[in-house]
Amino acid sequence: MAKKQEKSEVELLKEKLFINTKNGVGSLSEKEVSAADKFCAKYMKFLDEAKTEREAVEAAKAIAEKAGFIPYESGKKYSAGERVYLINRKKNIVLAVIGKKGCKDGVKLSIAHIDSPRLDLKPNPLYEANDLALFKTHYYGGIKKYQWTAVPLALHGLVALKNGKTVTVKIGEKDSDPIFCVTDLLPHLAQEQVKKPGSQMFTGEDLNLLVGSRPFKDDSESELVKLNILNILFKDYGITEGDFLSADLELVPAHRARDLGFDRSMIGAYGHDDRVCAYPALMAAVDCEAPEKTAVTVLVDKEETGSDGNTGMQSGFMKYFIYDLAKSEGVDGDYVISHSSCLSADVNAAFDPTYASAYEANNSCYINKGVVITKYTGSSGKYGTSEASAEFMAEIRAMLDGEKVLWQTGELGKVDGGGGGTIAKYVANLNVDVVDLGVPVLSMHAPLEVVSKVDVYMAYRAFLAFFNKK
Ligand code: MN
Numbered sequence: 001m002a003k004k005q006e007k008s009e010v011e012l013l014k015e016k017l018f019i020n021t022k023n024g025v026g027s028l029s030e031k032e033v034s035a036a037d038k039f040c041a042k043y044m045k046f047l048d049e050a051k052t053e054r055e056a057v058e059a060a061k062a063i064a065e066k067a068g069f070i071p072y073e074s075g076k077k078y079s080a081g082e083r084v085y086l087i088n089r090k091k092n093i094v095l096a097v098i099g100k101k102g103c104k105d106g107v108k109l110s111i112a113h114i115d116s117p118r119l120d121l122k123p124n125p126l127y128e129a130n131d132l133a134l135f136k137t138h139y140y141g142g143i144k145k146y147q148w149t150a151v152p153l154a155l156h157g158l159v160a161l162k163n164g165k166t167v168t169v170k171i172g173e174k175d176s177d178p179i180f181c182v183t184d185l186l187p188h189l190a191q192e193q194v195k196k197p198g199s200q201m202f203t204g205e206d207l208n209l210l211v212g213s214r215p216f217k218d219d220s221e222s223e224l225v226k227l228n229i230l231n232i233l234f235k236d237y238g239i240t241e242g243d244f245l246s247a248d249l250e251l252v253p254a255h256r257a258r259d260l261g262f263d264r265s266m267i268g269a270y271g272h273d274d275r276v277c278a279y280p281a282l283m284a285a286v287d288c289e290a291p292e293k294t295a296v297t298v299l300v301d302k303e304e305t306g307s308d309g310n311t312g313m314q315s316g317f318m319k320y321f322i323y324d325l326a327k328s329e330g331v332d333g334d335y336v337i338s339h340s341s342c343l344s345a346d347v348n349a350a351f352d353p354t355y356a357s358a359y360e361a362n363n364s365c366y367i368n369k370g371v372v373i374t375k376y377t378g379s380s381g382k383y384g385t386s387e388a389s390a391e392f393m394a395e396i397r398a399m400l401d402g403e404k405v406l407w408q409t410g411e412l413g414k415v416d417g418g419g420g421g422t423i424a425k426y427v428a429n430l431n432v433d434v435v436d437l438g439v440p441v442l443s444m445h446a447p448l449e450v451v452s453k454v455d456v457y458m459a460y461r462a463f464l465a466f467f468n469k470k
């Protein structure tokens with residue numbers, strides 16, 4: 001047998017001093033990769049069930065209840081290991097596993113958002129033009145508008161009627177369902193259109209959804225195609241034109257989550273941002289048994305539009321929940337929050353070789369290199385961000401190394417290339433130690449986003465390690 005070759009002095013020194021950038025999926029055992037694949041099969045099911053924030057809350061609640069979480073009761077004192085959840089306006093859910101020390105030394109927070117870019121219906125959406133029935137839409141979040149034309153769309157949401165009843169809508173998911181689409185101009189006649197800059201090729205008012213084309217019946221009356229659509233909606237759902245005013249109706253891509261690549265190493269789906277962090281954070285809550293400090297997972301809405309509103313991270317929802325926990329244990333809420341720490345569970349832009357010039361290679365995250373820690377987000381000169389402290393970063397990287405979680409660091413693209421934020425700053429503003437940690441995504445905010453299965457699994461392992469950490 002040949003003698004094992006000794007490492008050279010240079011190799012040894014590099015090993016000691018350099019960041020190990022070779023670390024990736026190749027360094028994992030077969031067992032770990034298959035654990036990731038198994039975890040992701042369930043994640044893909046969650047994605048298909050949870051295309052809107054309301055659906056994500058429902059899906060999360062079902063998973064939590066199966067795992068022994070019960071509705072939280074304000075004022076009740078809970079003991080270590082008990083599991084509770086609380087829902088806010090059907091669009092937020094907070095889950096807590098009570099720690100051995102309770103919340104007196106602060107809590108561990110993992111917070112992800114469950115809203116994704118999409119097209120919403122306007123309050124008065126339906127109109128008829130040239131014998132076609134269309135819906136006016138208002139896009140939600142940061143989208144490249146051209147990506148939402150000529151793709152199959154499904155209508156999800158809820159209509160609240162004046163009599164107090166609600167009607168749930170989900171059309172376009174079953175094979176037998178109709179779908180909808182925003183039409184595009186044929187290339188033959190698009191010479192003027194394609195000369196325009198990308199941001200002007202399609203405007204918000206061009207994102208009109210085709211919903212029908214047959215008239216109610218042959219008659220001399222006008223708007224018979226529109227009448228026919230309203231007649232169908234009334235028969236199927238009992239809603240009239242005015243009911244659109246009290247509705248949350250969202251258009252999402254109609255496709256399902258699918259394995260991507262010959263090697264099935266990735267997942268192509270709508271809404272990875274940020275369900276790809278929400279699901280692992282949820283499963284970490286489910287799988288964390290007896291944490292030292294109370295472990296709190298929060299799934300929030302409205303991140304894509306700036307976290308405003310009573311279901312966004314800027315609302316008092318989470319704060320009041322923690323105050324309530326603190327009160328039941330006889331401790332001060334502000335003290336608890338100020339001693340808490342948080343993983344802001346959100347995605348980062350994976351390096352894309354096709355668009356390499358938008359990234360800075362040394363400070364980008366890569367598919368299959370594990371969960372990504374983002375020390376700060378924002379734009380320009382670090383505007384609009386919170387930055388994790390050196391000390392907190394050290395704690396987190398020590399934790400990830402200790403638990404052998406595959407991880408990497410990343411900034412969102414080149415300096416001055418644009419930018420973006422997460423919920424981190426709103427949590428930091430409450431005087432909490434917080435850092436962004438999540439999954440690298442290709443084609444972020446497109447109708448079909450791409451992630452690596454191994455990275456999703458590593459996010460789960462990271463959140464679980466955080467909850468279990470003393
Ligand atoms: Mn996000």
Ligand code: MN
Nearest residue numbers: 273274304445
């Ligand atoms: Mn986003």
